[in-house]
Amino acid sequence: MARRSSTITSADVARVAGVSKWTVIRAFDPGGSIAEETRANVLKAALELGYTPNLLARSLATRRTCQVALLVDDFGNPYKLPTLERLTAALQREGMTVTLLNINESFDHLTALTDARRRQADAVVLFGTAFNPGSLETMLKGDGPPCYVLARDCDAEGIVALDTDPAPAMATISAHLLATGRRLPAFLCGPRTYSTALGRRRALRDCLAQQGVALAEIDAGSYEMSSAARAVRAFFSQSSSSTRPDALVCENDILAIGAMEVLRGELGLKVPQDIAVIGFDDIEMGALPSFGLTTWQQPWAEMVDLLVEYLAGRQPPVSVRLAGQFIRRTSA
Amino acid sequence: MARRSSTITSADVARVAGVSKWTVIRAFDPGGSIAEETRANVLKAALELGYTPNLLARSLATRRTCQVALLVDDFGNPYKLPTLERLTAALQREGMTVTLLNINESFDHLTALTDARRRQADAVVLFGTAFNPGSLETMLKGDGPPCYVLARDCDAEGIVALDTDPAPAMATISAHLLATGRRLPAFLCGPRTYSTALGRRRALRDCLAQQGVALAEIDAGSYEMSSAARAVRAFFSQSSSSTRPDALVCENDILAIGAMEVLRGELGLKVPQDIAVIGFDDIEMGALPSFGLTTWQQPWAEMVDLLVEYLAGRQPPVSVRLAGQFIRRTSA
DNA sequence: TTGTATGCGTTATCAG
């Protein structure tokens, strides 16, 4: 193979330092048995030449890349950004780095998982993506990196999921609604393919049913504010004043804000007087005085930190469902 | 070196298919000269064994990783998310993948650039990060991957920057303000270390000065809404009714919204009657009826698409300053 | 069309 690159390698440094290339490598190994004087010489030569170890070659030999493949598909939800920020920062502190894989129509889970395998990623993290647990299981069959699911539940075999438990959240929300006199609650959910939609809705419905209260259901079909606006507009224009919901619980904050804009801006309803609005996630936007969105805070920091413990190998990976916290503001 | 892994390699497939490992590799090379029958056999064996080429080994040999290191530091600005989405999607379409590097106190540009070099990234993209052009130049000295700067200007040697030109933006905004009778404009900017702060402010000041109008300056110090709120609160509480600004141009939409919340919610001012508010970026939130933020849209799609052309090697990389577009809503 | 030798830059292991 023709040498057509000018990359500086350990052999180059070795030549300059007057040692063998293995000694050069030892100089870069914190625990390498090497004389201090030799190491100093090598490091000096390395600095002169601008040498830096090639991680590709290292990974090939050690079978560790220190890279985590992160699969994301809903870029419309702003909560992803702070979570991404915390996750990347924490992993970088551990010497690991994140490869971001955007899941969409032309790049599905299988493609992404294959890419992660071919790149020898140390682990794969599915961050809030919509997936079919069954097909995921078959995709992960055989060898391949360990797989973690963040912010979504998943009972597939051998997959560790870190999720927010909908039960306490919806129990609290239900109690709050009933305590504040709401009797005609509705639930606004996004795409049906997301398990969170089902989980949260069912949890809320069950809680309300125990008190003899029914839950109306509105389908936005996606997690976009405009979809929420459209769905709310359609639903409320068809409901008479006696059947009109007096509370709207939304699958996430984005939907809640999209709904609120229509309720207040177009339908002239007052929040919370005419209708209570509750979200889920606790995104920054919801905290603005203009919205004052009452919501359920997902324990992002906790989830991310725990995930990093797993990835760093400090704790044995176990699926968990964390609680989160009720954030009461002015919208309910 | 002991063989301690169960990774399936081309040799394994070769054994099953009854050919040499080089033939296996040819089967996975779209342009490889190989008999159709042989290829079919090999692919069948590969499928059985679950073989997939090891990109690490390939990259080591070809000296191409098809990985782009993306350096990001301001995770507080929601516009990053859609841009990230478009960039990753476009690159994945080109067979490239993004490694996300979070720049912060404990992981600076030098660390990130070194990591990118060690990992043999094909290119480095600085996405709206605050950096010192001088030190960047020295860091990039020598070999190393080509470096691109997205959403920020940069005249460092050998660096290609894709940016929004502040001149036409501020000319338009200035004209709009004057045409709508504003005479006491102020500019709200984020951290001083960001070149956009200086560029936009200076451009606006120059335009206004030509018409004999002075520009007051408010310093938020960071890109957080709370900082904007604090700065606006402080500034307006000190200004008398005759010196109070009648227009507030903000370095970005986040600052604009933070400011608006205080202006309307705390100071009881009407937007745009009492004061016009203008942002920069055009984030989704600003388009909500509750804000109706008039702003300057950065041409994200254009910038990203052009960057991808460069990265894919279809166009010779050249620094550009794109125009963008005035988005007039209700706030000014 | 197929097989062979050699190189990519590192790590692991062993000999001195």
Next chain:
DNA sequence: CTGATAACGCATACAA
């Protein structure tokens, strides 16, 4: 403590 040899899995050039 240092040097040497074999591996990691694939690509390239060349020979058959």
